[in-house]
Amino acid sequence: MTGGPDWAAFRALFPTLERKAYLASGSYGLLGRPVEAAMRLYLEDRLEKGVDWGGWGERHEAVRGGVAALLNAHPDEIAVTTSASAGINALASALEFSGPRNKVAVSNLEFPTGAQIWHAQEPRGAVVEHIPEDGDGFIPLEHFERAIDEHTRLVALTHVGYRNGARVDVEGVVRIAHERGALVLLDIFQSVGALEIDLTALGVDFAVGGMLKYLLGTAGVGFLYVARPHIAALTPTASGWFAQADIGAMDIFANRPSPTARRFEAGTPPVSNCYAAEAGIDLIRQIGIGPIAQRVRETTGEAMDRLADAGCTLATPRDDRWRGPQVAIRSTDAAALAERLAARGVVVSWREDKVRAMFHAYNTGADTDALIEGLLAHRDLLA
Ligand SMILES: Cc1ncc(COP(=O)(O)O)c(C=O)c1O
Numbered sequence: 001m002t003g004g005p006d007w008a009a010f011r012a013l014f015p016t017l018e019r020k021a022y023l024a025s026g027s028y029g030l031l032g033r034p035v036e037a038a039m040r041l042y043l044e045d046r047l048e049k050g051v052d053w054g055g056w057g058e059r060h061e062a063v064r065g066g067v068a069a070l071l072n073a074h075p076d077e078i079a080v081t082t083s084a085s086a087g088i089n090a091l092a093s094a095l096e097f098s099g100p101r102n103k104v105a106v107s108n109l110e111f112p113t114g115a116q117i118w119h120a121q122e123p124r125g126a127v128v129e130h131i132p133e134d135g136d137g138f139i140p141l142e143h144f145e146r147a148i149d150e151h152t153r154l155v156a157l158t159h160v161g162y163r164n165g166a167r168v169d170v171e172g173v174v175r176i177a178h179e180r181g182a183l184v185l186l187d188i189f190q191s192v193g194a195l196e197i198d199l200t201a202l203g204v205d206f207a208v209g210g211m212l213k214y215l216l217g218t219a220g221v222g223f224l225y226v227a228r229p230h231i232a233a234l235t236p237t238a239s240g241w242f243a244q245a246d247i248g249a250m251d252i253f254a255n256r257p258s259p260t261a262r263r264f265e266a267g268t269p270p271v272s273n274c275y276a277a278e279a280g281i282d283l284i285r286q287i288g289i290g291p292i293a294q295r296v297r298e299t300t301g302e303a304m305d306r307l308a309d310a311g312c313t314l315a316t317p318r319d320d321r322w323r324g325p326q327v328a329i330r331s332t333d334a335a336a337l338a339e340r341l342a343a344r345g346v347v348v349s350w351r352e353d354k355v356r357a358m359f360h361a362y363n364t365g366a367d368t369d370a371l372i373e374g375l376l377a378h379r380d381l382l383a
Helices: 007-011 033-049 053-070 084-094 113-119 141-147 170-179 271-287 289-309 334-343 365-377
Strands: 078-081 103-107 127-131 152-158 183-187 206-210 222-226 326-330 349-351 354-358
Touching: 033 271, 053 078, 053 222, 053 271, 078 084, 084 113, 084 183, 084 206, 084 222, 103 113, 103 141, 113 127, 113 152, 127 141, 141 170, 152 170, 170 183, 271 289, 289 326, 289 365, 334 349, 334 354, 334 365
Parallel strands: 103 127, 103 152, 152 183, 183 206
Antiparallel strands: 078 222, 206 222, 326 354, 349 354
């Protein structure tokens, strides 16, 4: 026996699992006892102290530090935002689209927000070019090769697609983009907390995500990573007092952005959400993202093999390199199938013609058993 993490003890931190086979962590991660305690602590602190800007500032910084450590980034490269959308908007506000480099190449696997915000820049001169999937729902590198050229300012890319769980070749896209002078924004919302991610090694210029899914925190807090060389060169026009070099300066006569990625923040930090986010990230870091990623990979891989044996058609690639924590199962009526599974205590989510089973390290083969039993009981809805 090797002394790996005590997965049974980890699972026991999530009371919902006593009642449900919960396979919807890519929709919203489960509330763990330590995160619940942190949220209660926020209320106790409010009742006890009323105001605690010093303590709240420390929690805000702890979230920044935790995100940075998890992603092999420097805390100065992390803006703590209120959502992934807020981070993308702040970044967009700092980019110029008036010259010949006005194109934003947007993959068709983006979450809607990651495309809509770029379309919102069209009145500022941005030209959005969509990068299509192939027939299997994946985006081969050639499609990026074709779309990225000397007019491309930015490539918007998602690490793990929310619709089919497929991963893109991030290194390949970064290589092509950088050769042609374009920047890369990577959306890691569907992978952070479930996969090992080294942003420095990947070489992306920007990344966004949030705390409510595999990071086990809550909605209302997210992050934007800005690689160090870009920080000083980009001045967001979406700003605020928490984006200033000196938050306490209270200077109404000038905008003096922070020399760090904090310049992409805006107003009062999401204080209560930072309590939960810090506790969620701590849960991940205490076990270690390496063991968590390995367990998610194994549990999900075994589930894929068993689902295929049971006759399900999977939209997610089986190769570990090209998938994340999500298994997408084709259905003739995914909404109805998800509802029927929920009635049996199996919680999944659905998009288009697929139900999505999204695994975290607290899931076991027993959750897969319940999923397969439920699917076979409703095989009339399998495609
Ligand atoms: C891949 C991805 N990006 C972005 C978002 C949206 O993020 P936010 O609501 O924090 O802007 C989601 C939400 O599910 C997502 O899955």
